[in-house]
Amino acid sequence: MSIPSRHFDALIIGAGGAGLNAALQLASADVRVAVVSKVFPTRSHTVAAQGGVNAALANVLPDNWHWHMFDTVKGSDYLGDQDAIEFMCREAIPTVYELEHAGVPFSRLDNGKIYQRAFGGQSQDFGGDQAARTCAAADRTGHAILHTLYQQNIRARTHFFDEFFALDLVRDKDGVIAGALVLEIETGEPLLIEAKATLLATGGCGQVFRTTSNAHINTGDGCAMALRAGIPLMDMEFYQFHPTGIAGKGMLITEGVRGEGGFLVNKDGERFMERYAPRAKDLASRDVVSRSIVTEVKEGRGAGENGDYILLKLDHLGAEVIDKRLPGIRESSRIFAGADPIREPIPVFPTAHYAMGGIPTDRFGRVVVPVGSGSEQVVAGLYAAGECACASVHGANRLGGNSLLDILVFGRLAGKDIIDFVRENPYQRSVDPASLEEAMSRLTRWDQKGGGVPAHQLRAEFRKCMEDHAGVFRTEEVMAEGYQRLCELRDQFKDARLTDHSKVFNTARIEALELQNLIDVGLSIAVSALHRKESRGAHSRPDYPNRDDVHWMKHSLYYREADRMDYKPVRTKPLTVESFPPKERVY
Amino acid sequence: MSGPIRQPDPVTDEELRRLRWQCRRGMLELDHLLSGFLDRGYRDLDARGRTEFLALLDNQDQELSDWFMSRSIPEDPVVRDLVRHIVAVVTPRRT
Ligand SMILES: Cc1cc2nc3c(=O)[nH]c(=O)nc-3n(C[C@H](O)[C@H](O)[C@H](O)COP(=O)(O)OP(=O)(O)OC[C@H]3O[C@@H](n4cnc5c(N)ncnc54)[C@H](O)[C@@H]3O)c2cc1C
Numbered sequence: 001m002s003i004p005s006r007h008f009d010a011l012i013i014g015a016g017g018a019g020l021n022a023a024l025q026l027a028s029a030d031v032r033v034a035v036v037s038k039v040f041p042t043r044s045h046t047v048a049a050q051g052g053v054n055a056a057l058a059n060v061l062p063d064n065w066h067w068h069m070f071d072t073v074k075g076s077d078y079l080g081d082q083d084a085i086e087f088m089c090r091e092a093i094p095t096v097y098e099l100e101h102a103g104v105p106f107s108r109l110d111n112g113k114i115y116q117r118a119f120g121g122q123s124q125d126f127g128g129d130q131a132a133r134t135c136a137a138a139d140r141t142g143h144a145i146l147h148t149l150y151q152q153n154i155r156a157r158t159h160f161f162d163e164f165f166a167l168d169l170v171r172d173k174d175g176v177i178a179g180a181l182v183l184e185i186e187t188g189e190p191l192l193i194e195a196k197a198t199l200l201a202t203g204g205c206g207q208v209f210r211t212t213s214n215a216h217i218n219t220g221d222g223c224a225m226a227l228r229a230g231i232p233l234m235d236m237e238f239y240q241f242h243p244t245g246i247a248g249k250g251m252l253i254t255e256g257v258r259g260e261g262g263f264l265v266n267k268d269g270e271r272f273m274e275r276y277a278p279r280a281k282d283l284a285s286r287d288v289v290s291r292s293i294v295t296e297v298k299e300g301r302g303a304g305e306n307g308d309y310i311l312l313k314l315d316h317l318g319a320e321v322i323d324k325r326l327p328g329i330r331e332s333s334r335i336f337a338g339a340d341p342i343r344e345p346i347p348v349f350p351t352a353h354y355a356m357g358g359i360p361t362d363r364f365g366r367v368v369v370p371v372g373s374g375s376e377q378v379v380a381g382l383y384a385a386g387e388c389a390c391a392s393v394h395g396a397n398r399l400g401g402n403s404l405l406d407i408l409v410f411g412r413l414a415g416k417d418i419i420d421f422v423r424e425n426p427y428q429r430s431v432d433p434a435s436l437e438e439a440m441s442r443l444t445r446w447d448q449k450g451g452g453v454p455a456h457q458l459r460a461e462f463r464k465c466m467e468d469h470a471g472v473f474r475t476e477e478v479m480a481e482g483y484q485r486l487c488e489l490r491d492q493f494k495d496a497r498l499t500d501h502s503k504v505f506n507t508a509r510i511e512a513l514e515l516q517n518l519i520d521v522g523l524s525i526a527v528s529a530l531h532r533k534e535s536r537g538a539h540s541r542p543d544y545p546n547r548d549d550v551h552w553m554k555h556s557l558y559y560r561e562a563d564r565m566d567y568k569p570v571r572t573k574p575l576t577v578e579s580f581p582p583k584e585r586v587y
Numbered sequence: 588m589s590g591p592i593r594q595p596d597p598v599t600d601e602e603l604r605r606l607r608w609q610c611r612r613g614m615l616e617l618d619h620l621l622s623g624f625l626d627r628g629y630r631d632l633d634a635r636g637r638t639e640f641l642a643l644l645d646n647q648d649q650e651l652s653d654w655f656m657s658r659s660i661p662e663d664p665v666v667r668d669l670v671r672h673i674v675a676v677v678t679p680r681r682t
Binding site: 215216 | 600601604605607608611612613614615616617618619620622647648649655656657658674677678679680
């Protein structure tokens with residue numbers, strides 16, 4: 001098999017905030033670095049993050065990193081590793097200043113300092129008054145960060161492979177990761193990129209669910225590549241859902257709508273939240289509202305032709321309030337739901353938003369796997385950062401504004417660690433032909449012609465099954481039935497076929513390759529959720545309604561082979577301060 | 588924008604595939620609008636309209652999102668009309 005190849009010191013798969021921040025460290029240190037992205041870099045999903053990034057700068061209200069750390073540990077429902085969380089909250093401050101110096105146009109106060117807004121879950125003095133910790137560049141923070149990093153990488157001469165799709169990692173004869181096989185989308189031709197160190201920074205996997213706020217590119221590719229390389233995924237059952245996405249489409253309708261007096265009704269016009277949360281009603285926590293919506297639909301009180309959504313009413317607020325206090329909502333609802341909220345309610349359903357779990361790493365972005373009982377080992381030359389990784393800073397739930405922080409801090413640290421790694425390991429490893437052949441077979445299987453299920457049909461069915469059986473409503477019965485069905489769909493995938501066998505820009509083939517990733521990652525979520533018999537953070541089970549620290553204060557590890565589960569302890573000891581012992585989480 | 592004409596030129600499969608990947612963006616809203624339009628409105632454009640659509644795809648995601656969500660209005664009237672046309676084609680019609 002003769003496949004063209006290129007050699008670099010470091011290969012970065014993904015050009016979002018995490019990948020670009022890592023690349024910048026490397027290129028600035030004159031390390032030869034390649035960045036592969038399936039879409040043009042500034043079209044990465046980081047561009048969608050409008051809210052902002054957290055750092056305890058104390059520009060608006062008193063603040064310090066220790067309070068930020070407390071909020072993050074509490075928000076994680078005590079499943080986050082406290083050493084990594086301490087590290088991230090301390091690093092947040094220099095990270096934001098570094099971005100400021102790099103040219104990110106943060107919004108400012110009259111005194112010239114960076115403006116900071118208040119977000120849910122932020123407190124002063126370890127659970128006291130509201131803090132204001134989120135730095136934003138107007139409502140285009142993600143865009144500003146991504147552009148600044150991209151421009152800087154161009155200046156530092158990072159080598160970009162735009163519109164190249166990474167298929168799988170490849171190894172040398174000793175099993176050490178030696179780069180990746182990628183596909184040039186335009187020509188349909190494979191290319192081997194050999195590197196001394198490889199960083200996975202492929203972002204989220206929201207597309208595993210039918211209704212999601214994530215762009216179509218978020219198909220969990222890096223997580224699936226790790227799984228196929230025998231690496232487990234950690235804490236995958238913890239997936240954050242936003243209660244109000246536009247039904248059938250997924251775009252977020254901000255919590256602000258309910259904050260301003262909007263409320264949810266079922267098909268009979270009943271304000272059902274009064275039944276589930278008599279006091280907080282429509283302002284109850286995200287998981288309570290999400291589960292109530294799904295329960296209404298399941299019990300036949302959903303609205304619409306198929307009874308599969310709930311209505312968010314805000315016409316009583318009047319056009320003026322809606323236009324003034326909820327900008328963008330009217331437009332979004334009109335365009336995507338065909339409903340003008342000043343006259344008619346918005347059809348909504350919970351939407352899959354953010355993956356807390358991912359490829360397990362230490363705080364230097366190095367991928368780690370358990371060996372024997374208890375101890376961990378670094379996978380030499382393999383790194384992960386960003387939403388696809390799990391440095392364990394979000395635990396069972398993520399706070400708003402902490403994700404951009406995560407990708408920037410750990411992207412940067414991974415970059416710095418790779419610099420040392422490639423200096424200490426200056427020789428290129430040669431790729432084992434068997435490993436390359438295996439990666440190639442993922443591609444060539446789609447050349448087969450003949451019958452079999454069409455890939456796009458399987459994709460729709462799989463995502464629906466994930467939504468119904470591994471989404472917000474998680475009882476043993478619902479999940480066990482779902483697991484059966486997901487396994488059947490995984491089997492059917494073996495016979496899936498394409499009708500389009502062209503090479504140039506064959507998007508159907510790319511989508512089929514993504515489907516395999518969705519299936520691998522989807523199963524990691526479903527199996528991890530089925531096994532965790534407690535409710536913690538975003539994982540809430542009506543049949544096990546309480547958190548169970550005695551049995552379940554531990555991280556899940558899912559292996560693709562035989563859908564095996566393993567567990568490892570939570571790191572409760574911070575780096576320099578006292579631990580925060582688990583407490584009941586009340587807000 | 589020149590708008591729909593009566594007998595538009597046929598679109599080749601390769602052209603559509605190429606465009607489909609350019610409609611993959613960093614925001615779900617743009618995915619829906621752009622690929623929705625590719626499926627439902629692109630074929631009806633004349634040659635000039637198609638060139639304009641291709642040029643539109645070169646804009647930054649944030650800019651496109653601002654235009655589609657009416658947070659700002661494109662300066663170029665041609666782009667303004669195309670943005671309006673795309674929204675009109677993609678918005679679901681309720682009976
Ligand atoms: C609507 C929305 C709003 C949000 N708002 C906020 C916010 O205000 N604050 C906050 O902190 N967080 C927010 N988040 C979360 C945050 O945006 C993401 O977690 C974060 O941007 C992920 O960054 P990343 O660098 O890990 O990945 P991404 O930015 O998703 O980049 C992934 C990269 O990997 C590439 N890639 C993927 N697969 C392949 C493959 N097979 N081959 C080649 N390349 C590949 C892609 O092309 C892309 O370049 C929001 C999320 C959503 C959905």
